[in-house]
Amino acid sequence: AQSVSQHNHHVILSEAASLELGCNYSYGGTVNLFWYVQYPGQHLQLLLKYFSGDPLVKGIKGFEAEFIKSKFSFNLRKPSVQWSDTAEYFCAVNAADSWGKLQFGAGTQVVVTP
């Protein structure tokens, strides 16, 4: 069965700390991978995406993610978080070469304290 797992439901950290959010997927075939962010009271916004090529992808706001095919993982990182990074982060997957449905992870609520 296809699934997306995010390792942490809640993360609390201080400003300037480093952030890493885990995402693993189970999917038959080649995939497209996404991280979306939902700031409080706002809609889902795309942070970054991986379709093919360099497995280290850079997104907006200083975020990056690394696709490790052998581990079926696509972990999100930011070296130094800010208070404004407080949000919920969702990993999502769909079949490569497809404009089909996204399968989402459960989300990780990140709280950055001043």
Added chain:
Amino acid sequence: EPEVTQTPSHQVTQMGQEVILRCVPISNHLYFYWYRQILGQKVEFLVSFYNNEISEKSEIFDDQFSVERPDGSNFTLKIRSTKLEDSAMYFCASNSGETQYFGPGTRLLVL
């Protein structure tokens, strides 16, 4: 920058009533989607729509749900007879490539 818009932002309805949630996808996009997120749960796919017909639907999307593109801009989700468990945030999305862009959502509360 073009955005997906949704109306209303909030809707409260009585169980058994019909609701229509509206979305205006980004204008040159070709694929349209509805997702929902029950409070505290994952974002779940409901249905995708392309070329004026449903291209894929989930098990959740049963006979009480329907979608329509009544004109060149709107994309609607109708729930014919709402149930308590339909209370959720409903997101519309659209794309013309691999990336889906999401609207702000409609929070539906069924009493």
